[in-house]
Amino acid sequence: MPMSYPREFREDVVRVARNRGEGVTLHQIAADFGISYSNLQRWLAKADVEDGVKPGPSRAELSENSELRRRVRLLEQENEVLRKATAYLSQANLPKMIYPLVRELAEDGIPVTVTCRVLKLHRQHYYRWLACPVTNAELAEAYLANAVFDAHRDDPEFGYRFLTDEVRDAGFSVAERTVWKVCSSNGWWSVFGKKRGKNGKPGASAHDDLVRRDFTAARPNQVWLVDITEHPTGEGKLYLCAIKDLCSNRIVGYSIADRMEARLAVTALHNAVSRRGQVAGCIVHSDRGSQFRSRKFIRALTHHDMVGSMGQVGSAGDNAAMESFFALLQKNVLNRRRWATREDLRIAIVTWIERTYHRRRRQPALGRLTPIEYELIMASSATQAA
16 A cells, blocks of 8 residues: 555546546546545545635645744854854964864754854764864874964965975974875965866766566566656656566656656656565665666665666667656547647556556556556455465
8 A cells, every 4th residue: 555645646636637538527527546535535625625616724834834943043053153153263362173062052952063064063073073083193193283274374375395495494203195185185376376166076877687578577667667758748848767567567656847857767766666565675776867877866776775777878678668657649639630738748658557557457467457456466465475
């Protein structure tokens, strides 16, 4: 049973219900999408409030109120951080370690994230300090960095070689390479030297191919396929990211948007997980599109304890089972007529997936059963075996 219905799915059901044809009842739409009639009524009532048809606080208003309360609480915490930091730093003119103040504020209930952001500190450095006291080597390195900084501040035109001479005159026995490392890590360069920019982080690496064109799965949530397709409308292109379970060929999650970004794939994955429940260890196979190589998608897989898999570059056969679903969608929906608006095409896509593909289209690979019937039979067999 699904843990919850994704927001995008609920909105699609409301669209279909509002645009239903003559003779189509709400009971029939609820049955087509596999939801209860009471759920459908509740979603329609909430949608009426959101659209201003009925009185009541909308989701945007509730979200805005919650956001305002959160911001007020955050401002109060930031003011408390600044107040205590000012009092702490004004006690003497000597330099102080700020991490004890962070720990003291954390004990008072102010999150470490807030304190570090206000004081412009790195949380990783704070937690490292909290776990292990400063070593002698780190202390010596800090003294050396202070000496290099003092010399650089006095003579900003000096390069690291001249700074080495200044530091040695101050009593430090240090090599030029060590001073260069200090300058490099802190960005202390001669004002006459060439400008140095920061290199961007490298992109996420692709996964290995764990499927190898074996498009079979013994149980649900064992192997998922994911891909993105697009189709033009009178308002511009519409993009669909769909996720297919190889066990039953069911589309367990999808997301539809007017832009093909990494967020499209991440939303589809979250929607699938929210409907399927326990998915730890599930293999998610895709092509090497940038959306599936993005850091957001990689983080989403890690968050749900899922395993990524990717086919080879330019090899459509490595994701052929997903391409076959898109071919069916192309023939049965996308190419049937010209679509004037994205809304019309969206309603047609979700209706075909939920009503026709899941509940009416029998597949030879499933023993002439629909994906929903096949999963019900598997669930019954698993219950009896237990």
